């Protein structure tokens with residue numbers, strides 16, 4: 001993998017597209033399409049508060065959540081940009097009840113890729129100027145080219161992903177992705193509008209000292225999670241660990257990947273599958289975690305081996321430094 005620092009993202013994609021099994025330039029164009037939409041959304045996010053793009057949009061999505069104006073705007077920008085790139089045959093989004101079929105310009109369903117997207121992650125942080133993100137997951141279709149895309153193309157296990165990544169709109173804007181050859185991070189130079197390779201070959205430290213969980217739900221957690229949190233807080237060895245929870249999955253994951261830590265969104269007595277969505281939150285973050293020497297599980301099994309059954313299904317999520325995820329699985333074992 002060619003990872004010379006300060007390469008532009010465009011140069012990096014071209015330099016490395018031969019490491020990709022189906023090299024035809026289509027995946028490169030798809031990754032570049034996401035980069036374009038990310039810049040448009042970044043521009044909007046940066047002026048949140050100045051112009052009327054904060055607050056609720058007045059609609060609820062299929063999850064029963066109030067859609068924020070930026071959820072809707074980001075959803076539109078990514079869908080429009082991907083539609084125009086003549087590569088995608090279908091898109092599924094957190095903000096769309098059902099998947100969207102995208103036909104090729106020649107009307108013969110020639111496109112090969114499906115994209116699953118969380119257009120704006122960390123919606124509860126939009127209005128309070130805390131970092132948010134976008135998460136994406138890419139698969140090759142399983143139904144034959146020349147036919148319309150079907151649900152089967154979206155309900156693939158995470159271990160079939162060909163690429164995944166996120167954009168973080170934070171103190172700087174970064175694009176972090178994998179195509180199954182490690183994880184690389186690119187930082188946007190806002191003056192030039194160009195992403196540069198700033199974080200080559202990102203790796204989770206095997207051990208960490210940060211745990212990220214919404215402790216406000218503590219009383220509703222399974223006993224094993226409660227015991228693990230107590231373990232993190234115990235004065236012993238390199239503990240107590242530090243509690244850090246931003247409330248944006250992308251941002252908590254990003255920090256933990258750099259510093260070493262674990263992010264948890266467990267099941268609760270109120271939500272037996274937790275909150276996070278398997279297809280466009282947990283699978284892409286799990287692919288990145290594993291490619292960065294980390295680990296992701298639902299407490300008992302590998303996230304990427306879960307056979308999906310629904311577009312918006314939720315799963316408990318434990319993700320981060322390998323030894324920390326092993327430890328919480330130990331506490332969760334009956």
Ligand SMILES: O=P(O)(O)OC[C@H]1O[C@](O)(COP(=O)(O)O)[C@@H](O)[C@@H]1O
Pocket residue numbers: 094118120121122123124214247248249250275
């Ligand atoms: O407020 P809670 O219940 O702790 O949930 C926070 C979690 O929910 C999310 O906001 C869910 O994602 P969306 O904002 O895309 O719906 C995660 O980013 C975050 O980690």
Ligand SMILES: [Mg+2]
Pocket residue numbers: 118120121122249281
């Ligand atoms: Mg999300």
Ligand SMILES: [Mg+2]
Pocket residue numbers: 071094118119120121122123
């Ligand atoms: Mg979202």
